[in-house]
Every structure is written in C-alpha cells, then in structure tokens.
Amino acid sequence: MAKKEKLLMNDLTEKSYKDLVALRNDLRKQLFSLQMKNHVKALKETHQIRAVRRNIARVNTALSSKSLAQ
Secondary structure, three states, rough: OOOOOOOOHHHHHHEEEEEEHHHHHHHHHHHHHHHHHHOOOOOOOOOHHHHHHHHHHHHHHHHHHHHHHH
C-alpha cells in the first residue's frame, strides 16, 4: 500500500458528497487491512493506523459540514 499523506480540509470541502463517501469507504478498508496486519505482527509502520483513523475523522467532518450546509 502506498503511504497516504494527511488529507487537507480545503481539498475535502471541494469534493462532492458521493466522492467523500467513497473516500471514507476506501479509508475504512485500508484501516481494516492495516489492523489485520498489525494483529499478525506483519505491520512495521504502526503509525499508519493512527494516520488513517485521523483521515477518516477529517472526511467525516467534511461530510457533516456538507450535510448541514444543505
């Protein structure tokens, strides 16, 4: 898996609601994969779990702000 950088709120607010939901689903799949690798001691960079969780939170924040704006 490629390393994911921190998602910026400016980039997230420009995306559509559907794109944000798809991004959140992808991030959740990535988080699940990282957690499974961590449980079998195959994950060397455990800090990625925290980064993905925070990116999911950023996407959720953008989704809630979009739903409140409508």
